[in-house]
Amino acid sequence: MTETETVRVAIVAVGAVTAHGPAAADLWAGAVAGRVAIRPVQHLPMDGLSTKIAGEVETVPDPRRRYPRPDGFTERALDLALAAADEALAGLPARLIDPDRFGVVLGTCNAGLLSGREWLRVDTEGGTPDPKLADLVTPQALAEALAADFGLRGPVLAVNTACASGANAIGMAADLVRTGRADAMLAGGTDALSDVVLAGFNSLESLSAEPAAPYSGNRSGLSLGEGSGLVLLVGAELAERLGLTCLAEVAGYGLSSDGYDATAPRPDGSGAANAIRDALRQGGIEPADVGYVNGHGTGTPKNDPAETKAIRLALGDAADGVLVSSTKSMVGHLLGAAGAVEGIVTAHAVAQGLAPPTAGYLTADPECDLDYLPNGAGSFDRPFALSNNFAFAGANAALLLARPGTSYTRPVRDTDDVVITGVSALTPAGHGIDAAAAAVLAGIPVGDAEHGMLLGRVAVDPEPYLTRKQRRRMDRLGVLSVISAADALRAAGIEPGTPQAAEVGVLFGTGTGPMEAMRKFVVPLLADGPAAADPGVFPNTVYNQAAGQVAMHLGLYGPTSTLSVGHATGAACVGYAADLIADRHVQAMVVTVTDTLTDEVVRAYDAQGALGGDDAFALAEGSVALVLESRASAAARGATVLGTVLGHGNASDASRSRRWDARGRGMERAMTAALADAGLAPTQIEQVWLAAAGLTAADRPESLAVDRLFGPAGPARHAPKRVLGEPMGVGPALSLALAVHGSGGPVLVNGSSLGGTHHCLVAGRNKE
Known part of the structure; x- marks a missing residue:
């Protein structure tokens, strides 16, 4: 960086x-x-x-x-x-x-x-x-x-x-x-x-x-x-x-996690206050500079008092002079x-x-005691305003906007390295990154034949991580995410539930999302209407619910976000987490990327012609987690550095047919951007970890792009998804975890959605 x-x-x-x-x-x-x-x-x-x-x-x-x-x-x-x-x-x-x-x-x-x-x-x-x-x-x-x-x-x-x-x-x-x-x-x-x-x-x-x-x-x-x-x-x-x-x-924005409940806010407003403080810090301003807050203001009994407390906690005495609506x-x-x-x-x-x-x-509510402008619009002179939004799974965001021409000073972007200090993996090859690496080395595809196609499923015992009671209202997406995140944190030397863990953020990614919960919630409605709606299942239908489960069960209250970028998700999540650390939102984040196989997911891929045949891939599920932190943070903890996130780049083919550019030009631009961000030339890359999984329409353009950038005899190329299956959004995170599991010089990791979005990572590996 x-x-x-x-x-x-x-x-x-x-x-x-x-x-x-x-x-x-x-x-x-x-x-x-x-x-x-x-x-x-x-x-x-x-x-x-x-x-x-x-x-x-x-x-x-x-x-x-x-x-x-x-x-x-x-x-x-x-x-x-x-x-x-x-x-x-x-x-x-x-x-x-x-x-x-x-x-x-x-x-x-x-x-x-x-x-x-x-x-x-x-x-x-x-x-x-x-x-x-x-x-x-x-x-x-x-x-x-x-x-x-x-x-x-x-x-x-x-x-x-x-x-x-x-x-x-x-x-x-x-x-x-x-x-x-x-x-x-x-x-x-x-x-x-x-x-x-x-x-x-x-x-x-x-x-x-x-x-x-x-x-x-x-x-x-x-x-x-x-x-x-x-x-x-x-x-x-x-x-x-x-x-x-x-x-x-846009002078700044802040993110935080409540780590409290699937739907209710943290009652004391402390989680939301952290997002507001982060936004102010990013803009380099004081609470007294804020003249207006566009509040989350849902009108529910719990949310409005919690937000009022959050505004007071974040703005202090200045809250009494702020207009809120x-x-x-x-x-x-x-x-x-x-x-x-x-x-x-x-x-x-x-x-x-x-x-x-x-x-x-x-009428006034004693728990909501700010100036909510009940009688019409109000004027303010201060040049900054906040917009608050708080969500299911305890995700909080606050935008800081400035009047044009206003003076403010943002923190200088941190030039310290963003390093990887912990990795974990749940794959069809087994529990742990060693099992995945051994399978790739053996080169024998894992998975089982089901309905004429090869599918890779994950087998793991959740009991050491989550009790039966804790799992009662969780879906498989959340369970696998908690397990992999806990493993990665412990591998990095951070014990879940400790004050050290409380400072860590959560970046969650999923390619296909909560399809298990979606079917479980929607199908009864189709037959019986609203009376069939299950309040225990509904919160799991949002894409970020697994991020909330990770935060709640592991005691992580730092910034949180969720991305869903198709098969490029893992790379996008690592890149965003690295940027949040470099921009001083947080010192450490656990990046957790999870996708699960459901009948709907399998049938959707099969309907696209991606499964079952020579020109197809084996579909798999999985969960991979990586702990990213600033090198200073890792050094202060005495953590072992496994690798370094040197740069990342994103590009799109922008195809109306939602398919890859046949010449791989978008992939080439993404790889070039990642190398430029890392300050490296193609000749300095020792390995390329491909997005290739067996689908010719996607694999061939990537191969052409790699040939142009590195030459046909360039760095060694690895295609782990040919062995472990296509784990959807998990793929690039799994490739990165496998890459830093080894040693040597810099590597390039490719991730691509089937809709033509390409996100690439450049990472340095431990030379020991």
Whole structure:
């Protein structure tokens, strides 16, 4: 990692589709007027629910077949994102920014849930689901569809920290611009209303029959909403050169974990306060510089008092002079899009020095004792504003936005190495990285034949890690993640549950997500409606639930985030964790990447033609964890260094067909970017760990790219997935763990999604 000059990041355009209307101007006008757009839902049945209202988008723009999909079906969450992107990019002249330097970070809680629901509906009715549905289910599928539609070939990533996703996505995208990994990023969030989500929150008894009244003594629950919000981020100096107007600047953002409960916030607000403090620290400002907080403000009995305490803990005496309001009181809770839509409102607020009110506020609550602007918008002079978003699984995010031209000083990026001090692996070869390494050395594919295809499953005893009672409401994704994270921490010399562990962050990744929980929750609804919703299963349907389980069971309260980048997930997670450490958010993180085999997952891959045949791969499940920390942190603990994360790079093919570029140009750009980030030439790489798993359409372009960059007789090439199977998002993390398990010079690790996103890592290994 090299030190870089601090780049100020400007929001130069915004787009939003909400219950207030089809444009960001509608959102801001409705918010500042305190207009409530939560009303009776028209496009979904509401029978059997405790409410009939939500922040529904009345008219979703026609996508005009801008992505491959079954006839007669559209993915509403993607349609909303495309509409918001149209607005955000409308004023940007074509090719003003190099598409190779222009990327996407999309936040979402439920991603293509409607596509997954349709797959399950057809399946349970005895039909054959259209394979195109599988291409629309995952978060990365939506991000890639967005990038492909606009031809954006820079970093393309999906963030899935539940209701904190939109804010996390904007913060991460700002980092990519700030560190020079991209010149421009389209970032934000999207989520759509569905009978599944409504039934889930109804089962938790969280919904209000009347529009939500955040912070008010008369509040009775939340109102759900839907929509999308996207911002266009550009370096402030570049924006000025290009003649782009800055609405606000992303001065910083903070992340934290409650490590407390699957759905409820930590009551004392301490976890959320850590995210706010982190945001202030990243911006180099004091609490007294903040004039407005756009609060998480859901209107639930537990969340609002916890957030009030968090604001007081983080801002101290300055909290009494800060204006606070909740956009959710007007458009509802937009889940993964909430942080982005509320960030757009906050950007307008700080630009104009005008804070929107909290609608529905009638009576004071002694536990909520801040200035919530119940009687209309309020003015403020301070040049900074915060936007808070807190989520299921205890994930917290806070965005710090600045008025254009405001002076602030961010911490200098740490030039210390980010090192790997612990690794663990659960693979079909056995429990531990040694078992995986031995299998690769033997070269004999592992797994068992099932239904004419080779599948690799993990066998592990959870009892030493989690009691039967603890596992009662966990799914397999969470169980495997806790086991691998605990192993990696102990290998690094950090005992779970200790004060030392409490400082560690959690970066979780999954390629396919919580498909076990999704089927278990959705199928009964299809037959019996909301009455069949299981409140014990619903929290496990969010992608970041395993991150919350890791934090809760192992006592980790540092920054947390969840990524889902298809088969490139493992590499993306390691790269993001290394950047969070270099940017001084945290000194150590455990990166845990897990995917599990379910019938739905196997059938979806089989429907794509990826399984069963000579031109196919063996599908596997697994979980890999790596402990990353600054070299100073490792030295202070006396930890053994296994390897060093030297650099990483991301690129996308941006193919409308959602397949690889046949010449491997995106992969070549990702490898080149990773080498440049590491400050190394191709001749200095000793080994390349390939993404190749047996699918010719993906493997051949990678081979061509490696040949061009290194020459046909270049460094040794390893393809561990030919032996251990294709473990989906786990693959690149497994390759990195295997690479640092050996010794020698620098290695390059490749990861690629089947949708044409490529993320590559460069690592140094222990020379002993």
